[in-house]
Amino acid sequence: MISLPTLATLADDLTKGRTTARKLVEECLARIADSNGEGQRTFIHVDRDAALAAADAMDILRKANAAPSRFAGIPLSVKDLFDITGQVTRAGSRALDDSAPAEVDAPVVARLRRAGFVVIGRTNMTEFAYSGIGINPHYGTPKGAWNRSVGHVPGGSSSGAAVSVVDGMAHGALGTDTGGSCRIPAAYNGIVGFKPTQRRIPLDGGVPLSTTLDSYGPLARSVTCCAVLDAVLANEPIIPLQARPIRGMRLAVPTTVALDELDGTVARTFDRAMDTLSRQGASIVRIEVPEFLDVGIIGAKGGFAAAESFAWHRFLITSKGDIYDSRVSARILRGEAITAADYIEMLNARRSLIARTAARLAPYDALVMPTAANTPPRIADLAEDDKAFAAANILSLRNCTLINMIDGCAISLPAHREGEVPVGLMLAAAGGADRRIFELAAGMEDLIRV
Incomplete structure (x- = not known):
């Protein structure tokens, strides 16, 4: 790295x-084009020209003291799931190859452009965003940052997004x-990833x-990098981030579900981080x-993913199901058996879950837990073994998923030391506590790796 x-x-x-x-963009383009790197598997499309x-336009504006923000001209990558004017949105699939190009940018892409960020290309992803592993049989799978000579999964579904950042092919990424x-x-590649409260963006x-x-x-x-991008995506002012001191932080470690079946490396790294925070006064x-x-x-x-993805895919998968990654289509087709009554029951159960969990978490500044229960598996171990893939994916x-289900916000921080297997530490809270999560994360991101 x-x-x-x-x-x-x-x-x-x-x-x-x-x-x-221009120099920043040229450097990123050179890294993407490096035949010894992961660029060809990381990007589905590179918008070089x-x-x-x-970039040239931002340089001219900066010389005229008219740059739209201090970040104008910095290249970012965009996950292939988003509309970009004049480009086909494939969502990591071949089933959408013949779709019409987008007529307008997605609002989040438009907001990044308005701040002056340069979109350098569309990143690879799990087909239709349907797994946490990041394997894509259509465009190849970029190797994660850990132990490249062996080849470990990059994590999904924003696989190319993470690799583009960790390899310097972009200086930030838009994911889902x-x-x-x-x-x-983020956890599998030793960077920071943020999930906002859904309604904000x-x-x-x-x-x-x-x-x-x-x-x-x-x-x-970094946490501050994510806070800047989050503010732009939410159309909020970019306010300097004030890191909270660790002393006095009130952190809750959930012993239900979140600590089950942890990989030994994950457990040791997490425990070490907790010891460090405790010694510092948390x-x-x-x-x-x-x-x-209940989740x-x-x-x-x-769940919701099967029910709602089937509703979106039901005609496309009928006509082009043979093009889909079979691991993706099988999960989508589970939604066909979910009835309207089942779906309404899920909505009601989630509404109750959100309210009850918010009440339980109210006394604490944040939940803290491992981001993923496992370390990044080897690509070769999962490529042809559906059973191993399913176990690793879960x-x-x-x-x-616990946090998405409670309508919360969360951030993943690297918790491993240099040279160790990447492990993420997740801070999370009920919806609406995004700024607090950023402040807490900024206060601990450097110390938890000591």
Whole structure:
């Protein structure tokens, strides 16, 4: 892994004339094109000419003191799930190859452009965002940052998003998160991923997986980087982030579900981080959260993802089902058996779950748990073994899904030390506590890896 700058560092360099937007874009394009790198598997489409033109425009505006923000000219990647004017949105699939190009940008893409960020290309993903692993049989699977000579999964579904950031092919990424799709790739690649409260950011202009659970969020190299991108996506002012001191933090570790079947490395890394936070003065309490047991019950027939994805795919999968990744189509087709009564029952159960969990978490600043119960598996071990894939997928998604189901917000921070297997630590809270989560995460992100 190369040492790469944060958005704040890049913004300072641009402001002080130490670099230009064009140079930043050219450097990212060179990394994408490197035949020894992961660029060909990380990007489905690279918008070279448009990115260079946008960079030149930002350089001109900056010289005229008219840059739309201090971050203008910094290249970002966009997950293939989002509409970009003039481009086909394939969502990591071949089934949408003949779709018409988008007529307008998705609102989140438009907001990034208005802030002056340069869209460098569309990143690879799990087909139709339907797994936490990141394997894609259509466009290849980018290798995660850990132990490239072996080849470990990048995490999904925002697989290319994470790899683009960790390899310097972009300096931030737009992803999605339905059951962990920003946080899992962040955890597997040693970067930061944020899942916002769903209602804060518009979902228009993206191919849905589950309209109930989908949210759009950033992946980047630091908590502050993610906070900047989150503010832009939510159309909120970019306010300097004030890190909370660790002393006095009230953190709850849920012993229900979230600590079950942890990989030994994950458990050791998490325990070490908790010891560090405790020594620094955080109050850490292990609590039962029996509401989390309801998540598995609600999703027993496939849950919202199966029901809502089947509603969106039912005609496409009838005509082009043979094109789909079989692991994806099988999960979508579970939704065919979910009745209207089943769906209404799920909605009612989730409404109750959200209210009961919010009440239980109210005394604490945040929940803290491992982002994923497992470390990134080897691609070769899952490529042809459906049983191994299913087991790994469940473990990767489980903890993150708890937060989507309670309509919460969450961030994944790298908790491993340099040279260790990547492990993510997740801070989460009930919906609406996004700023608090950022402040808490900023206070601990450097210390938990000591």
